[in-house]
Amino acid sequence: MISIIGSGKVGTAIAFLCISTSLDDVLLVNRTKDKAIGEALDISNAVPENSNVSIHGTDDFSKIIDSDIIVITASTGTYLKSRTEMMDAQVKMIKNIAKEIKKYCPSAIILVVSNPLDVLTYVFQKETKISRNKVIGIASSLDSSRFRYLLSEKFNLNQSQINNVIVLGEHGDSMVPIFSRVKINKMNLLEMIDETEQNLITTEIRNYWKSLRKFKSRSQFGIAKNTFDVISSIIKNNELIVPASIVLNGEYGEKDVSMGIPVKINKDGIKEIIEVKLNQAEHSLLKISAQTIRDCINSL
């Protein structure tokens, strides 16, 4: 069973993907019970005819007891200028959710989606002491999807012609797109663009959420699909390599911080942390990003 805490835009989009593909049973847990029940009633009609899966809604955390995976998409409000804007309220919220998960289902694999992503992934892991390999922050894969999309638009290509696209570090203003690894039709991206263009693309990725909000209230489907892919990889034990946030213990030269780095996922959560080669500039930017997240954690 997959439990999804928070039945808002993101939580319900993830639930819809899980149910409509018959991946597993879903439990929606929301602060307001009616919202969870209503969304479950709606998504119930997306169960395929030959499927055994079901979806229910509740505000009762004790029902998460048999979950294999718990996805945290709860939010206390909407930030307007920066993902760290509501940090104190979000940290308080995730500490309460951590207590419930520790009480009812401490052996589940946890996917954190709520913002500020890296801070909440760190706080959740420290509060629950669940193995760091089972607490996975999902966001850098979304940032990577945004990087790939922007490149496809710039070069007027299909996204499939653009490979090795990753964004590492904070899911925030210090995120680091890794230009040095990107191949476009097997050519090195760095041979095709100059530094000014790199800076422009970096700003566009970092501000993607702001551009999107000019047209719709908040992002929903991109993060849902990236989260669904990780859930699916865990349930089906299909290894998946994606950038995700994990509490670091010396990898990339960082400790006592959680940030997006490439990981291999399987049925046990994060099976392996992958250390990819970065150029000097990217390495320095990743250090700055780690320190930005650490400063937020230390300010709590």
Ligand SMILES: NC(=O)c1ccc[n+]([C@@H]2O[C@H](COP(=O)([O-])OP(=O)(O)OC[C@H]3O[C@@H](n4cnc5c(N)ncnc54)[C@H](O)[C@@H]3O)[C@@H](O)[C@H]2O)c1
């Ligand atoms: N990681 C990413 O890349 C990414 C992308 C998009 C959104 N997000 C984040 O995902 C979160 C959810 O976004 P959304 O647009 O779905 O928000 P939303 O406001 O639509 O939904 C949040 C839901 O959480 C519920 N909730 C609040 N506190 C709760 C609690 N303690 N227990 C259970 N439910 C609770 C609310 O009632 C609400 O229904 C936000 O923090 C958002 O910033 C992250």
